[in-house]
Amino acid sequence: MELFYSHASPYARTCRVMLREKGLLDRIEETEVNPLENPPHLFALNPLGKIPCLILDDKQNLFDSTVINDYLNTIGEGDDLYAAHQRDWQVKKWQALSHGMLDVAVQLRIEKTKPEAQQSALWMNRNRDALMRSVRQLETDMPKMPCEPCFLGLHIACALGYLDFRHAEIAWRSAAPKLSEWFAEVRHRPSLMATEPR
Numbered sequence: 001m002e003l004f005y006s007h008a009s010p011y012a013r014t015c016r017v018m019l020r021e022k023g024l025l026d027r028i029e030e031t032e033v034n035p036l037e038n039p040p041h042l043f044a045l046n047p048l049g050k051i052p053c054l055i056l057d058d059k060q061n062l063f064d065s066t067v068i069n070d071y072l073n074t075i076g077e078g079d080d081l082y083a084a085h086q087r088d089w090q091v092k093k094w095q096a097l098s099h100g101m102l103d104v105a106v107q108l109r110i111e112k113t114k115p116e117a118q119q120s121a122l123w124m125n126r127n128r129d130a131l132m133r134s135v136r137q138l139e140t141d142m143p144k145m146p147c148e149p150c151f152l153g154l155h156i157a158c159a160l161g162y163l164d165f166r167h168a169e170i171a172w173r174s175a176a177p178k179l180s181e182w183f184a185e186v187r188h189r190p191s192l193m194a195t196e197p198r
């Protein structure tokens with residue numbers, strides 16, 4: 001299999017974490033690509049032109065990150081990292097919250113990269129507010145989240161890691177001390193260490 005990714009993409013990071021957690025590294029080639037350079041091979045695989053994108057051994061391909069992670073979880077070794085999602089709608093909801101945080105944080109990043117005159121202060125504030133509300137919700141709901149091997153926590157760690165990487169001005173730790181303490185520990189997990197954004 002071959003995974004197209006970039007070091008900065010938080011969505012691709014979740015797949016790279018899943019690959020490591022499920023013992024699939026010896027079955028994958030990870031190929032770096034910059035979607036903004038309009039690579040024809042990526043566009044041929046994914047008409048949306050986005051990463052991550054996975055080529056399977058039979059040459060079929062998969063996107064987006066949710067589909068790829070579901071697939072990797074199915075074919076890899078060890079615990080089913082979506083077991084809690086299957087039996088608890090709240091876990092699915094928190095997974096959607098974490099994925100939504102990536103959407104908002106990437107949107108904010110796109111806004112920041114525009115020339116200053118074209119940036120929308122209104123949207124940047126809306127995005128920052130949504131991220132802070134989401135962090136506060138995670139702080140509140142954390143005690144109810146599953147402790148068993150579960151992909152939710154790893155995904156949340158990728159979302160928080162992206163906030164630190166691209167939006168360090170968002171002081172999420174002061175609003176979420178328990179989450180911050182948890183993140184300080186979980187970020188040292190080998191799958192997360194090996195995929196730190198850059």
Ligand SMILES: N[C@@H](CCC(=O)N[C@@H](CS)C(=O)NCC(=O)O)C(=O)O
Binds near residue numbers: 011049050064
């Ligand atoms: N819903 C997609 C989002 C993927 C996405 O937006 N990837 C970004 C990189 S972080 C991308 O490839 N952007 C290129 C573009 O939009 O042209 C997923 O979960 O994989």
